[in-house]
Amino acid sequence: MSQTGNSDQLASSQKLEHILRHAAQTFAEKGYEGASIRDISLSSGVSLSGLYYYVKSKQEILYLIQIHTFRTIVARLQDSLRGVRAPSERLRIFVRNHLEYFLQHPMEMKVLAHEDDALEGVYRKDVAEIKRKYYGIVVEIFEALRAERRGPALNPRIAVLSLFGMMNWIHTWHQPHRDPQAEELSNTMAEMFLHGVMSNRRPVSRQLRSGRGSVNVAARVAV
């Protein structure tokens, strides 16, 4: 499989994007360490040494993919959030935004989720910063949600990171032809999270673990 056909005539910055697209796919398939520059050369149709005209190192390729993806997601989120006040709706928009991008750019998102700590030095700091910002937006939404609904004092860190877990784990199982698309998936996960986090914290039923054989009666609670 050579190039997509028109890479001869691409402007310089477009060619860089072309390279990054194929690099993301290669990283997603083989992992950052498992993928070689030669693999990227092959899949993008640019010669091995030719890549180094556009890029300083393998690390920089990964950096460019990650930083571009995060910036796009955050920008879109802030845009979609503008003018929406209701915390639960803001949370739904966040989930929708995340999963929409996720399923539209599965390769990039897999690289984001999977190559978390492959970067070093300045690259790493840079990506960590925007990731922190993204995380901060969601924590704010959650705190507003809790304040409004007087929900239980659930650790926001745990709650938000659990939500990220639900969403980011998708790359390990989602099959486009089998599983729901972004809209249904985000509805499901958002409602799951909202109900899970906002109901009163009484256990659905309770049993203490004692020894092995102890059987206890489950208290039935309507939820």
Added chain:
Amino acid sequence: MSQTGNSDQLASSQKLEHILRHAAQTFAEKGYEGASIRDISLSSGVSLSGLYYYVKSKQEILYLIQIHTFRTIVARLQDSLRGVRAPSERLRIFVRNHLEYFLQHPMEMKVLAHEDDALEGVYRKDVAEIKRKYYGIVVEIFEALRAERRGPALNPRIAVLSLFGMMNWIHTWHQPHRDPQAEELSNTMAEMFLHGVMSNRRPVSRQLRSGRGSVNVAARVAV
């Protein structure tokens, strides 16, 4: 792995375990592709070529770590589940079992979560089989839960994989000195899931994005 256990093989198999422990740590730190056999040699104290007396290849090291970890988790789960009938309690036990092992063996679990598709051929099939079994147990629990409580027709695959996502994502953020331990963590996540999945599926509140054509009326629901 014969259990007949004469003392020579015992010492030998202990050394294999020693190697696998250090290998898991190395894989967790650098990833499967990023870690070299020389790294494992260095961290385990066994010479480079000496490793090949205990193990056939780098792939086999990864395989042995994964298969052993999965087998242990499944065995423990089946043991803990024995005699417990109530679906919600069974789900709580599953979450607890998973997270307890997770936080007690973070390196192995990180390797499980992270090096999902690094194996090939027979190794891969073997691990996929027990993973499928583990997944199946949880789906059964979920179906029982839904049958009992007449919960909403939530896609079991999505629900269960979301729960796995919550739990397995932990390896990216959990700091032992900062975050809750297994008990509190599993309580939180189990209740979150149970409430999230078992409440009636009406949205907490509803608003459609203004951009597109069709607009739904928001129904406000107290939770």
Added chain:
DNA sequence: TAGACTTTCGAACGAACGTTCGACCAAATC
């Protein structure tokens, strides 16, 4: 003590790695 079996490891293999270098070429500028 001799011989057989298990365990260990230094040294080396060929292959693959990320990166560099200088030659090349087409198009634009002088």
Added chain:
DNA sequence: GATTTGGTCGAACGTTCGTTCGAAAGTCTA
């Protein structure tokens, strides 16, 4: 027509990779 500029690439660099091999050391029985 000569020179510069932006882009491209084959060939090679030094290093590291997974794996092998034969020798040696340790342990056990006879």
